[in-house]
Amino acid sequence: MVSRQRSPNYPGIGLGTAIDCVKELYAEAGRGQFTANEAATTWGYRGPSGPVRVRIAALRQYGLLDGQRGENPKLSRRALTFILTNPVSREYRNALKEAGLTPDLFQDIQEARPDASDGVLREYLILDKNFTDDGAGRAITVYRETMKLVELDNSDMMSGLEQDETHEECDKETIDSRLPVQRTDAPVGSISIPIPLSGERMATVILPIDMQSAEWMTLERILRAYKPQSSNGGN
Numbered sequence: 198m199v200s201r202q203r204s205p206n207y208p209g210i211g212l213g214t215a216i217d218c219v220k221e222l223y224a225e226a227g228r229g230q231f232t233a234n235e236a237a238t239t240w241g242y243r244g245p246s247g248p249v250r251v252r253i254a255a256l257r258q259y260g261l262l263d264g265q266r267g268e269n270p271k272l273s274r275r276a277l278t279f280i281l282t283n284p285v286s287r288e289y290r291n292a293l294k295e296a297g298l299t300p301d302l303f304q305d306i307q308e309a310r311p312d313a314s315d316g317v318l319r320e321y322l323i324l325d326k327n328f329t330d331d332g333a334g335r336a337i338t339v340y341r342e343t344m345k346l347v348e349l350d351n352s353d354m355m356s357g358l359e360q361d362e363t364h365e366e367c368d369k370e371t372i373d374s375r376l377p378v379q380r381t382d383a384p385v386g387s388i389s390i391p392i393p394l395s396g397e398r399m400a401t402v403i404l405p406i407d408m409q410s411a412e413w414m415t416l417e418r419i420l421r422a423y424k425p426q427s428s429n430g431g432n
Contacts, residue, residue: 204331207258215255216279220279222236226271258299258301261275261279279293281409388404390403
């Protein structure tokens with residue numbers, strides 16, 4: 198009987214899907230440990246089937262879970278970064294790049310075939326990495342999705358990182374030029390932002406300097422609750 202060839206391990210889902218998975222887990226279990234059954238229920242499966250095991254294995258490969266194999270895992274600090282920090286922050290973007298290059302296969306591709314087309318990459322995976330043809334195709338799809346998310350330029354990864362930093366500084370200058378001048382009379386650790394409304398009317402908002410994504414969401418909900426109703430009952 199001929200044994201069926203299996204491809205080497207690689208993340209079965211892209212990094213974007215993996216981040217969505219950890220957000221769903223956090224909403225159900227917070228920072229605590231969870232079982233495979235609990236993960237399956239959270240993701241809409243009846244039990245820890247193949248797709249659930251594939252997801253959990255991918256989360257481990259991206260560095261989004263802590264805990265030894267055989268133990269109930271919990272979300273890692275990197276996973277919490279994707280959940281709690283602002284997606285446009287440097288911390289979030291650095292975490293994206295680190296997670297995208299954590300899987301061994303993705304590191305190997307970036308080192309050995311950073312400029313490869315899909316055809317050349319398929320040849321590399323089958324001949325040099327012992328992938329099956331189907332496995333190579335799926336791995337390439339996940340790899341491309343992940344590299345697009347982390348904005349790595351396969352032709353020159355380091356050049357891409359430098360361009361990101363330059364664009365970030367330019368964008369910051371553009372945004373800063375449009376914002377009201379921040380006042381310095383706020384409590385320590387906070388900023389006071391005057392906001393022109395209409396005519397001579399102003400609103401002043403005092404915010405923590407290190408405000409997190411979840412805190413922004415809370416602030417938005419509270420502001421919406423204070424929104425005045427129009428005379429005809431509309432919003």
